[in-house]
Structure formats: structure tokens, C-alpha cells
Amino acid sequence: MRPEKRVRYNRWRADAQALVVQPTDRHHIREIIFGTRRSTRYFRITKGASEQPDKADSGFILTNLPGKILRLPGLYSLRTWIESGFKQVNNELGWADFRLTDYFSLERWWEMVFSAYCLASLHAQAFKLNATEAIAQECGLDAPFAQHRQWETGTTWKSALNNLRWLLQPYFCWSALARWLEVVAIPGLKRGLSKLMHQIGHFRIERPPPAQAA
Numbered sequence: 001m002r003p004e005k006r007v008r009y010n011r012w013r014a015d016a017q018a019l020v021v022q023p024t025d026r027h028h029i030r031e032i033i034f035g036t037r038r039s040t041r042y043f044r045i046t047k048g049a050s051e052q053p054d055k056a057d058s059g060f061i062l063t064n065l066p067g068k069i070l071r072l073p074g075l076y077s078l079r080t081w082i083e084s085g086f087k088q089v090n091n092e093l094g095w096a097d098f099r100l101t102d103y104f105s106l107e108r109w110w111e112m113v114f115s116a117y118c119l120a121s122l123h124a125q126a127f128k129l130n131a132t133e134a135i136a137q138e139c140g141l142d143a144p145f146a147q148h149r150q151w152e153t154g155t156t157w158k159s160a161l162n163n164l165r166w167l168l169q170p171y172f173c174w175s176a177l178a179r180w181l182e183v184v185a186i187p188g189l190k191r192g193l194s195k196l197m198h199q200i201g202h203f204r205i206e207r208p209p210p211a212q213a214a
Contacts, residue, residue, distance in 0.1 A: 030069075
């Protein structure tokens with residue numbers, strides 16, 4: 001910044017962000033302008049409620065997001081919650097050891113992780129809806145899939161994830177062995193895997209749609 005330019009510290013603005021599972025998060029925010037205001041703005045935000053925000057523990061945000069000043073803490077705190085949720089899901093799926101640095105690869109990785117989480121979540125909810133024995137028998141949950149030694153009959157998210165892993169396992173095996181079966185012909189193995197995948201393809205957990213009147 002040129003020597004003739006000055007730094008302007010705007011007044012503090014108090015803000016309260018309502019949280020679902022925690023008390024309301026209170027903090028102060030103000031804009032710092034170096035010379036003239038530009039599209040990229042600089043803000044200082046306290047990390048908690050304080051009667052003296054100048055002396056409070058705080059952080060800084062450099063952003064090009066437009067809009068009112070009091071919207072920024074909510075937007076960036078939402079990003080923090082999303083990143084925290086991504087880390088937890090990544091760990092639950094057992095994929096925490098994978099590391100990516102390329103932005104395009106990271107974007108695809110986020111999509112894969114949250115798609116897997118969504119798939120398990122939808123099945124977990126369906127397991128809860130189909131928890132009664134009558135509905136389970138109607139949907140075919142007890143035979144033959146539930147006879148797997150490591151099948152879980154619970155209705156939690158982890159139970160759904162475990163069962164989905166076993167249902168997808170034959171497809172992973174086929175993918176790993178397909179090239180070898182081109183080299184070493186084992187018709188019985190190929191037919192057996194094909195039959196297994198065909199049977200698993202009939203697995204259905206969602207409720208049957210209601211009958212439509214003619």
C-alpha cells in the first residue's frame with residue numbers, strides 16, 4: 001500500500017448466530033479497508049462474545065464474497081461444519097488414508113464421499129421404516145441376504161454401511177478377477193459370480209409402492 005494511503009478500521013458490529021445443538025454463537029466483526037474499498041474485502045472477527053472486541057481473540061478473513069457484513073460469519077462457519085462433517089464421514093467409510101492435492105481430484109473426491117454417505121443414509125432410513133417383521137418378509141430382507149454370517153439386522157447408519165459393503169463385494173471381486181478370467185478360463189467361477197451378482201441384483205429394501213387403482 002502506498003504511504004499516502006491510510007488504513008480505516010470500521011466500527012465493530014455485533015452478531016449472534018443461532019446453532020442447532022449448541023448455545024447461540026456470539027461474536028463481533030468489522031471491516032478493515034486498506035486505502036480504498038475493493039471487490040476483495042478484509043475482515044476481523046472475534047472468536048467469541050467479548051465486551052472488548054479489540055482485545056478479544058480473533059481471526060481474519062480475506063474474501064471476495066459480496067453481501068452484507070453480518071452474513072460472512074455464517075457462511076464461513078457453515079463451511080467449517082461441512083469440512084468437519086466430511087472428515088467424519090471419510091473416517092467412517094474407512095477412506096481417511098487417501099490424500100489428494102489437485103483441486104479437480106479433490107472436488108471429485110468430495111462428490112464420491114458424500115455420494116457414498118447419502119447412499120448409506122438412504123438405506124439406513126429405509127431399514128428403520130422396514131423394521132417390522134411383516135414388512136421385512138414382504139421386501140425379502142430375511143432371505144437369503146440376511147443369512148449372511150456378517151449381516152447386521154440393526155437399523156443404524158453403520159449397519160446399513162456394513163450390509164451395503166457385503167452386497168457390493170461380489171461386484172468388486174468380479175472387477176478384480178475379470179482380466180485373469182480372460183487369461184485362465186474357469187467357466188464355473190465365471191458362471192458362479194454371474195449368478196451371485198444376478199441374485200444380489202434382486203435386493204430391494206425400499207417399501208413397495210402402493211397399488212394404483214385401475
